[in-house]
Amino acid sequence: MVTNADQDYVKAIYRLQGQNRSVSTSSLAATLGVTSASVSGMLRKLDQARMVNLRRYRGVRLTERGRRTALEVIRRHRLIELFLVEILRMPWENVHGEAERLEHAVSDEVLARIDKLLGSPQRDPHGSPIPSPSGEIALLDRVRLDQTAPGVRGTICEVSDDDPEMLRHLSKLGLIPGARIDVREIQQIDETRLIGCGKKRCTVSPKVAAAVWISKDQ
Amino acid sequence: MVTNADQDYVKAIYRLQGQNRSVSTSSLAATLGVTSASVSGMLRKLDQARMVNLRRYRGVRLTERGRRTALEVIRRHRLIELFLVEILRMPWENVHGEAERLEHAVSDEVLARIDKLLGSPQRDPHGSPIPSPSGEIALLDRVRLDQTAPGVRGTICEVSDDDPEMLRHLSKLGLIPGARIDVREIQQIDETRLIGCGKKRCTVSPKVAAAVWISKDQ
DNA sequence: CAATAGAATTAGGAGTGCCTAACTTTTGCT
DNA sequence: AGCAAAAGTTAGGCACTCCTAATTCTATTG
Structure with a gap:
């Protein structure tokens, strides 16, 4: 039986593993807001249920079954x-x-x-x-805004969905999916970026830029 | 903390207690599809949480707090x-x-x-x-159809919501909220009723009639 | 009014998913 | 390489909600 917790775990693993990198206990614990000990226990259970492949002390990867489950939950979400x-x-x-x-x-x-x-x-x-x-x-063929060089132009294709504060901030700046932006300048001292966004411009810290993905022009 | 199970229990108690009659362990067990032993345990917990008044071996009644919780859940539902x-x-x-x-x-x-x-x-x-x-x-000032005498006229105000089979049957007969009906005749042998419903007529067993409430004319 | 059927409760246990504390393995630094 | 810090795991518990089996209470009835 696939419980709610199982679904939350495979979903979190899916997000963290990216292009199939193995996911650590502690990163899961941080994401899910539980202790590493709890994660350890759950991973053993998910391994037995063939949702993940667990290598002790080395992290987990989703199995095909786990990946399918994760994508079903993400579709729902x-x-x-x-x-x-x-x-x-x-x-x-x-x-x-x-x-x-x-x-x-x-x-x-x-x-x-x-x-x-x-x-x-x-x-x-x-x-x-x-x-x-x-x-x-x-x-998506996308780059995180905090990884861009000056001069880059593109369209925002995605923003992180989980922090309401951040989302309020982004919509105030007009940094929403579909917006055309370009990177004007990057401050040496703190990596703050000057961004042109439509006809306006704005300044974004690395923290904020990390919540925005763009698809680069051409 | 009010759990899902707590909510299910107070909701079931609310339905069963009607005009404040005390509710038995076994009726709750039957309604909720669990054993009497499980109900006994939960009732003790709900009593401690002041959602119900429990008199051992004599059933429970909702407290004001329990009643409020039940109505919130019913509103949601x-x-x-x-x-x-x-x-x-x-x-x-x-x-x-x-x-x-x-x-x-x-x-x-x-x-x-x-x-x-x-x-x-x-x-x-x-x-x-x-x-x-x-x-x-x-x-609602209502009577259950299986409690009606011949000659009674009225409007269906409510039908039981929990049995899909029954609901399919009722809608096939046109016995839906708002329908005007009258009780033509009751068979001695099995309490089957002949019902006029709009321009049609139909025959309903006591079991089916028990799923229909009407508000009587005048 | 005592026997008994039926209703309710207690005792003991299981699965889930979380915790803290203690211990083991890996990693990174000198 | 050797050692300490960091990461991961195990052990032992707890709360929740369910179960079966055994026991106790209530209500009926002869």
């Missing part, structure tokens, strides 16, 4: 986020936490109806791609 | 049922089970938005009154 924004008109900065609970309670039938009502969308409100029902996900 | 029918176009016979899970996952903010979207409705899809946010509920 992102469709629910979009539903909350589009149908219930919730402010985008609050929908992440809400979806975090609802993703475990919504049946396949309800999810299918939400998907239909929204017209089988491809992106959630923060620009993240929504996996297909069969677990395919569009991989 | 019924608003969600209506939302599923009205917004997601789910067939009415399936929404009960769905709402049973969602009622524990939806935040106050989302519930408020659902309520607004639906125009602060007074009734759920099965005709049951929706409690106000502060826990007031309209008490």
